[in-house]
Amino acid sequence: MLEERIEGSVFGSVIGDALGTLVEEMDRETVKKAYGGPIIGFVEPSPLSVCPFLKKGQYSHESQVFLMALEVYAEKGYFDEILYIEKLIEWVKDERSHRYPAGSHVNAALSYAAGLEPDEARVKSCDIDGALPAVAAGLFRWDSSYDAYSEGSYIASLTHNDEALIDTAGVIAVAVSELVGGRVLLSSQEDRLGFVEVLREFSKTEMVRAYLDLLVQALRKEVSSLDDAILMLGNGSFAPEAFSLSLFITLQNPNSFRKGLLTAVNSYGDFGGDTDAVAFLVGALLGGYLGVGSIPKDWLSCIESRDYIKLIINKLIDKIRQ
Numbered sequence: 001m002l003e004e005r006i007e008g009s010v011f012g013s014v015i016g017d018a019l020g021t022l023v024e025e026m027d028r029e030t031v032k033k034a035y036g037g038p039i040i041g042f043v044e045p046s047p048l049s050v051c052p053f054l055k056k057g058q059y060s061h062e063s064q065v066f067l068m069a070l071e072v073y074a075e076k077g078y079f080d081e082i083l084y085i086e087k088l089i090e091w092v093k094d095e096r097s098h099r100y101p102a103g104s105h106v107n108a109a110l111s112y113a114a115g116l117e118p119d120e121a122r123v124k125s126c127d128i129d130g131a132l133p134a135v136a137a138g139l140f141r142w143d144s145s146y147d148a149y150s151e152g153s154y155i156a157s158l159t160h161n162d163e164a165l166i167d168t169a170g171v172i173a174v175a176v177s178e179l180v181g182g183r184v185l186l187s188s189q190e191d192r193l194g195f196v197e198v199l200r201e202f203s204k205t206e207m208v209r210a211y212l213d214l215l216v217q218a219l220r221k222e223v224s225s226l227d228d229a230i231l232m233l234g235n236g237s238f239a240p241e242a243f244s245l246s247l248f249i250t251l252q253n254p255n256s257f258r259k260g261l262l263t264a265v266n267s268y269g270d271f272g273g274d275t276d277a278v279a280f281l282v283g284a285l286l287g288g289y290l291g292v293g294s295i296p297k298d299w300l301s302c303i304e305s306r307d308y309i310k311l312i313i314n315k316l317i318d319k320i321r322q
Contacts, residue, residue: 005180008286008288008289009179009283011134013287015303018058018276019039020275021276024060024273027270058304065133070139075087075315083156088112093239103125116119123160125162130243137154145198149173167207168208169239179285187254196215197216219248245267249263260282264278
């Protein structure tokens, strides 16, 4: 079951990113013009999207950087920061391979390539994309939430120097570790509130705890409308905001990967949002909780580099077993 959950989390992440990228930063009316209505599966990106150059089933920079972190664990059996930075630098050098917009990771990689020390190379940003590679730490450290927090926050700190961003990354890793490790049930309201409390206990900043408190309020008030949740929690790229909305959607849809992921993909609201990051996280969490068998087969077959991703997963699992 562990292997199925790890595979579910990895593929859930990249599928969420690929689908969410289709409508990233679009408002409701623009989505309607571009696609005729909400996204319900893979289609070619609209010329109105932020990624018109991508093909059906391709994912954004967020999955690329996450997969780099996962490769490090799969190759080394631990997180080697030197190898990770080398991978970032090589990725940036090949301008054809890195994708919109990846500003913070690109800037950090360019600074490292120029020989700057970490304190100078790290970027001051709290955008959620800087926290997403922490999912890799949660997967590898599936058996220890404490190690997951430590390594997830460390991965983010190599490229970013914002405390709330680094804390969000650590808590993301904890959430993945708890779900993939099978230490959490989401069957009842009490279960879901208990899960959020575990995450809150790991958090080290007032900002992240404040957003988790807002999430608890939304759950206790039994907010059911996605629009109401967006008004309460936000759906932008600010890391604690995007993470709290992702948790809300996950906890509202604990039994259906498809429903939960499509809710995340279509979380653009009236003004647009960071839908690819929100869907990436929901995919990671629900895929890790429900396993790869919960992911629609047509989505799995459509995602780019499926065989290579499966190879990374197999190597990761081999390292975990050692």
